[in-house]
Amino acid sequence: MENNFKTILIVFIIYTCTALPGFGGGFQVNEHGARGTALAGAVFASIQDASAIYFNPGALGYIDGTSIVLGSTLIFPDAKFRGPAPSIDETSIEKRMFYPSVLYASHTLQNRLSLGIGVFNPYGLGTRWPSDWVGRFVAIESTLRTFFINPTVAYKINEYVGIGVGLNYVIGTVELTQALSFAPFSGEGTVNLSGSGTGFGWNVGVYLTPDPNVTIGLAYRSSAEVDFEGDAEYLDVPPQLIELLPGNEVSTAVVLPANLHAGISFKGIENFTINFGYQYVFWGEVEEIVIEFDDGEETESLDLNYSDGYIIRFGIEYQVNPEFALRAGYLFDSNPTPDEYLTPRLPDSDRHGFTFGLGYNITETFGVDIGYMFLRFVERTIENSNIEFALGAPMNGRYNASANLLAVNFRFNF
Amino acid sequence: MKIRIMATGIMLILLLGFWGCQDYSELDPPALDPGEINPDVYVAIGNSLTAGYQNNALYESSQRYSFPALIANQLGIVDFEQPLISDPGIGGRLKLTSLFPPIIEFDPVDAGQPLNLNLDRPYNNLGIPEALLFDAIDDTDFQEKSDERNVFFALILRDQSLGNSVLEQALSLSPTLVTLWLGNIEILAYATSGGQNRQTFQAFPPHIFLAIYGQVSQTINQTDANVVVANIPDIRTMPFFTLIPPFVVDFDTNELILVDGAPVLWDGVTSPDDLVLLPALPLIQTGVGIPPVLEGDKGPLPPEVVLSAAQLDMVIDYTNRYNQGIEEIATDFGFALMDIHSSFSNIAQHGYIVGSDTLTTDYVTGGIISLDGIHPTSRGYAIIANLMIDVINDQWNANIPNVSVGAIPGSIPLGKKGEQLSLKELFNIDPNVYNEVKEFFK
Numbered sequence: 001m002e003n004n005f006k007t008i009l010i011v012f013i014i015y016t017c018t019a020l021p022g023f024g025g026g027f028q029v030n031e032h033g034a035r036g037t038a039l040a041g042a043v044f045a046s047i048q049d050a051s052a053i054y055f056n057p058g059a060l061g062y063i064d065g066t067s068i069v070l071g072s073t074l075i076f077p078d079a080k081f082r083g084p085a086p087s088i089d090e091t092s093i094e095k096r097m098f099y100p101s102v103l104y105a106s107h108t109l110q111n112r113l114s115l116g117i118g119v120f121n122p123y124g125l126g127t128r129w130p131s132d133w134v135g136r137f138v139a140i141e142s143t144l145r146t147f148f149i150n151p152t153v154a155y156k157i158n159e160y161v162g163i164g165v166g167l168n169y170v171i172g173t174v175e176l177t178q179a180l181s182f183a184p185f186s187g188e189g190t191v192n193l194s195g196s197g198t199g200f201g202w203n204v205g206v207y208l209t210p211d212p213n214v215t216i217g218l219a220y221r222s223s224a225e226v227d228f229e230g231d232a233e234y235l236d237v238p239p240q241l242i243e244l245l246p247g248n249e250v251s252t253a254v255v256l257p258a259n260l261h262a263g264i265s266f267k268g269i270e271n272f273t274i275n276f277g278y279q280y281v282f283w284g285e286v287e288e289i290v291i292e293f294d295d296g297e298e299t300e301s302l303d304l305n306y307s308d309g310y311i312i313r314f315g316i317e318y319q320v321n322p323e324f325a326l327r328a329g330y331l332f333d334s335n336p337t338p339d340e341y342l343t344p345r346l347p348d349s350d351r352h353g354f355t356f357g358l359g360y361n362i363t364e365t366f367g368v369d370i371g372y373m374f375l376r377f378v379e380r381t382i383e384n385s386n387i388e389f390a391l392g393a394p395m396n397g398r399y400n401a402s403a404n405l406l407a408v409n410f411r412f413n414f
Numbered sequence: 415m416k417i418r419i420m421a422t423g424i425m426l427i428l429l430l431g432f433w434g435c436q437d438y439s440e441l442d443p444p445a446l447d448p449g450e451i452n453p454d455v456y457v458a459i460g461n462s463l464t465a466g467y468q469n470n471a472l473y474e475s476s477q478r479y480s481f482p483a484l485i486a487n488q489l490g491i492v493d494f495e496q497p498l499i500s501d502p503g504i505g506g507r508l509k510l511t512s513l514f515p516p517i518i519e520f521d522p523v524d525a526g527q528p529l530n531l532n533l534d535r536p537y538n539n540l541g542i543p544e545a546l547l548f549d550a551i552d553d554t555d556f557q558e559k560s561d562e563r564n565v566f567f568a569l570i571l572r573d574q575s576l577g578n579s580v581l582e583q584a585l586s587l588s589p590t591l592v593t594l595w596l597g598n599i600e601i602l603a604y605a606t607s608g609g610q611n612r613q614t615f616q617a618f619p620p621h622i623f624l625a626i627y628g629q630v631s632q633t634i635n636q637t638d639a640n641v642v643v644a645n646i647p648d649i650r651t652m653p654f655f656t657l658i659p660p661f662v663v664d665f666d667t668n669e670l671i672l673v674d675g676a677p678v679l680w681d682g683v684t685s686p687d688d689l690v691l692l693p694a695l696p697l698i699q700t701g702v703g704i705p706p707v708l709e710g711d712k713g714p715l716p717p718e719v720v721l722s723a724a725q726l727d728m729v730i731d732y733t734n735r736y737n738q739g740i741e742e743i744a745t746d747f748g749f750a751l752m753d754i755h756s757s758f759s760n761i762a763q764h765g766y767i768v769g770s771d772t773l774t775t776d777y778v779t780g781g782i783i784s785l786d787g788i789h790p791t792s793r794g795y796a797i798i799a800n801l802m803i804d805v806i807n808d809q810w811n812a813n814i815p816n817v818s819v820g821a822i823p824g825s826i827p828l829g830k831k832g833e834q835l836s837l838k839e840l841f842n843i844d845p846n847v848y849n850e851v852k853e854f855f856k
Contacts, residue, residue, distance in 0.1 A: 086815060183824025184773075184781035184791060185510065186475075238828040240513045391820030392769020 027125040027144055027346055028281065029100045030311070030333075031073040034407035037371030038357025039315025040329025042277035044263025045207070045217035046317075049411050050104035053118035053152045056219040056261060057164025058205035060106055060114040061156030064413075071369070071409020072101040079127065079347040079377075083397020084134060084389055091135070093347075094128040102409065112156040114164070119149050122221075123172075123256045125346055131190075135344050135389045136179035140190070142345035146226070146256065147171040150203070160209050168201040170256065172226040176345070180234070182241055183391060189237040193250055193291065195230020201256070213268035219261040223285055227253050232293065247294035254289055257306075258282040263313075271320070275329075277313030283336035284308045302343075303386070306336035315355070327371070328356040340386040347399040349380040357407070367411040377401035446490055449812030451640045453489040457538050457589040458482035459550060459580060461599050463798075464541025465566075466496075468784040468791055469827060472543055472566065473503025473526050476825060479792035482539050482593060484799035484817050489591075496539040497570045499526040502827070504565060505543070508785035509829035516778055518785055519829055528569050536576045536583035542566050545580070546614065547596040547623060550630050553578035581633055592634055593802065595644035595752075597623065597736050601729060602788065605649050608691060608718040609725035620732065624739035635747045642805055643744050644752040645737040649729055650689075651762035653777035654787030655721065658690040658698075662708060673707055681705040682714030687723035692787045694719035750809035757801050766797055768820045773797075778826065785826055792825035 033051035036043045044056045050067040052059040075098040082090045106116030125144040129135060147170065154164030175194040182188060201224030208216040229251045237245060263277040283306035290301045315329035331353040342348060357371035377400065385394040458464050458481075465472055466480025477483065477496050486494035501507075503526040511517045530537075542549065543566045552559075560568035577583030584592065600614040600623065618626075634641055649655050661670050661677035670677040680690060680703040690703075694715050697703060704710025721729070737755055744751040758775075765772035766782065773793060774780035782794040790798065796819045803814045 181824065182828075184779065184793065185513075185824045185826045185828050187828060188823070240510060240828060243513070388769055388820070390818065391771055392767075393818045393820040394769075 027123055029073075029122055029124050030279075031075075031100065031371075031373070031405060031407055032102050032120050032122065033069060033104075034071055034073075034357060034369035034371040034409040035327065035359055037073060037373050037405060037407035038327035038329065038355055038359075038369065039275055039317060039371075040277075040313045040331040040353055040355045040373070041279070041311070042263060042265075042275035042313035042315035042329055042331075044219060044261040044277050044279075045215040046263070046265035046273060046275050047207075047217075049413070050106040050116055050118070051102065052154075052164070052205075053104050053106065053116050053150055053166065054102070054120055054122070056205040056207055056217040056263070057116075057152045057154050057166050057203060058162045058207035058219065059217060060116055060152060060154035060164050061108060061112055061162040062207065063106055063114065064108055066107045066412075066414050067105070068412040069102060069104040069409050071407060072099045073405055073407040074099050075403055075405050077126075077401065077403040079344075079399065079401035081129075081135065081344055081347065081397055081399055083395070084393065085383070085396040085398075087134075087397075089134070091129060091133045094130070096126065096128065098124070098126055100124060106152070106154075108156075114152075114154040114156070116152040116154070117150065118152065118166075119147065121146055122148055127345055127347070129344060131179070135395060137181055137188075138343060138387055138389050138395055139176075139178055139345040141175060141177040141192075143173075143175040144254070145173045148201075152203075154205075162207040164205045164207075166203045168203060168221070168224060170199040170201060170224045170226055172197055172199070172228065172254070174228055174230075174252075174254065180237070180245075181390065182238070185238075185241065187236070187238060190235040191245075192233045192235070193230065194233070195228035195250060195252065197226045197228035197253075199224040199226035199256070205261075213266060215265045215267075217261065217263040217265075221259045221261075223258040223282065224256045225253050226256060227251070246298040246300075249294050250291055251295075252289055252291045255286050257285045271318055273317040273319070275313075275315040275317070277311075277315070279311040279313065281309045281311070281336065286336075303341055305338055305341050307338065309334045309336040323361045325359040326356075327358065330354060339380075339382050340384055342380065342382055342385065342399070343387050344395070344399075347377075347380075347401050349399065349401065350378045352376045352378070365412060365414045367413070369407075369409050369411065371405075371407040373403075373405040373407075375403040375405065377403075445813070446488075446815065447813035448489065448810075449807070450810040451806060451812055452590040452638075453491060454590045455538070455587055456482065456486050456489065456491055456494060456591040456593075457584045457587055457639075458541055458593045458595075459584055460541040460593070460595040461545040462541065462543035462789060463598060464593070464595055465539065465543055465570075466541070466795060467505070467543050468786070468789045468795075468825060469508045470520065470784075470786040470789075471503035471505035471507035471526075472499055473501045473507060474498045474529065475501050476503070476792060477539075479795050479822055479825070480539060480541065481795045481799040481802060482541070484796055485593075485802055485814075486538070488799070488803060488814050488817060494538045495530065495533055495535075497531075497537050497566075498529040499569070500529055502526060504569075507827060509827035510778070510785065511829045513778075521829075524565070531569070531572065536587055537570060538587070540570065540580050540584055541595075542570050542580065544599055545596065546599050546618070547626050547630065548618070550580045550596060551626070551633075552580075553582070581630060585633070585637060589637060589639045592637075592639045592641045593644070594630070594634065594641065594749075596630075597627075597646045597740070601646055601649065601733055601736070604725075604732075605721055605729045606654065606691065606788075608716075608720050609722065609728070610718045615728070615732065620735035620739060623736055624743065627740060628743055631743050631747050631749065635749075640806075640810060641747070641749040642752055642802060642809075643740055643749050644802070645740045645755045646733050647754050647758040648733060648762075651758045651775055652788045653775060653780075653783055654692045655689045657692055657777050657787065658694055660686050660688050660690055662704065671708065678705055678707060680715055680720075681710055682716065682720055685723040687726065689721040689726055690715065691719045691721060750805050752802050752805045754798065754801060761797070766819070771820075773819070781824070793819055793822045796822045 032054040047059040100121040108114040123146040152166035156162040173196040203221040205219035260280040361367040387395040466477040502521040506523040507521040701712040703715035
């Protein structure tokens, strides 16, 4: 068993290391389990497996025996920009697929103490615009990947109250590419910043069952600051201009904001479970990303000026029979980015998510969940951008984006 | 039953999803309002400044940003034809091969090939480098003129069958919009030679110049075209005339060298109001112009690289009298006047603000004037296009959008470092470079 688990863990890490996570509110990814996806994430108070490690560790003590969940979410994003105004030329990001993935394992001991570990990618971003597009001096490629390794301890105090606490070790990599203008001199080049780093965070959760038909979940995940170090690589720079460019060693810190999860679930109307969730995201902590060159000799800052955001979640589950469940949901995710600072690196906007899915227990110990989500980004027209695509020329225009997500995971309970 | 309810719910959500799938971005192109002008056929008459000449050459990647091409683009004109010449063009394009320290070299004089020679009608851009006002109506053989003066007359006017003069070719296109910007060369020929080339001033004193101007205007006015004329900028807006101060400076620090607490004039400069021209640089490098009091022994700067205060006064006087006449003629005929004289003097003083940055007329790094010290860069031409558009909008109640100056690429060419030069200061520039520039105006 222990060996099997190790093998699974290694295979999983190799698999997700090659994956590019990515496309959430801000640069957040909230899809961490196919059942959660099918219920629009409204599962903070309704958890049946080890994915409690992410959603609400307080519920982990209620998962009997050993639970392992392994899965991926296939994300197919699409984003278009029309502009810069007054132009109405349309550019699309390159079509790519991302697959942020999850691995959760937990074991509940006889004394109602549970131990668990989760690996998932709660923050990520991946946009790649054509290298010759009009906004190339702002963004060509932007990739952020994060890995959370989240060991968790939970305790079921009694039938009514369970608590849990976890530690998060964060590993991140970031890559930013954009074109460089050499005006007043002719020609242009490219700069590629890449780096990796680590950070720490923590999380806690409480799971309440005041009534057999009502469960309440509350959880908090702290912010984590990831310190990145890496290189700046310049391409196509004429030798006579090299001295104008800052040095090759870069470092930066990115704050991954804190989250508050709150949910309530109602059972007992036939075989339905009705779930509500509210997630508050402390994006206000993310003001700017300062990139330092050569030990701070020169700096460049990306102003983000995010404000806090929230997500409202609603999910409904119908247990057709003990083996088979149908699920559907809706979410609204408020975007944290002010108009002035919206960048094509992350063409964010308020979004509506429509979800459905199913769960099937193939055997007593093995089950599969499938969840589908369509995310519609509200069309966003920027008329007061602080981002310049060329000297003095604001990146005003119209953004349209959407994403299709397909989540699949396998559950083992024994 | 329940499953049915559930299934219906899922179907509804799916439908919502598919509604969401479509890209419902509806955008109308920005409204271009030409007001009282008719933008069907635009013809530009002028000299190198109309042609899009920069960095001492005429070449395709500069012609794309000539001010008439930029205006045509803003007007949505698709068949605005220019006498394109492949890079690096004709004239000997200057390029920067090192910025630290600055080293300037040039491409071969006739390295470019004409690309649009077979167009079966006259070009819309009839800007001919070095063209005088008189060339607009001069109907002598183009080839002969080219042999005498420069290759551009034959390359641009091509065939007598398209029209015997610039003006005839222009009018044969039945233009609805004409821009006319001539007279600069008359002034620059005298000024860039340090007053040694008196030919244009002798041939075209203001009353003669303005008589021809009136004749040209009269002819253009016979069409229904809306006409914009531009006046002549002050030469002191160009680094060719202002980069080198009249006093001896330390090239390392750019500070004045004081003798007994007072600055010293270059040998060959007689007044603090004299202008030392850019071609003096290589001479100064060899020690010419260093006064004896600073142990100079190579003699004074020759008169062709110094525009004396008296000569400058003459240039200013000619410029002002030309401009005064141009304004009167414009008023008489109801032409719009682009007062580039005031606009460029203002820009030379305060810079041109683009967003949070300021472009200036500083040499090499300012962004507005190209390496020849006289002709604008592509961004400089974009500024001129916007001044012209503002005039059109004002005069004829039009709403033509401005060119986004910042979005115009930088255009000071960067060359590969050659072998023959290893000059180490800004002022150490190959003498031939400025001979080329001087040659242009001779």
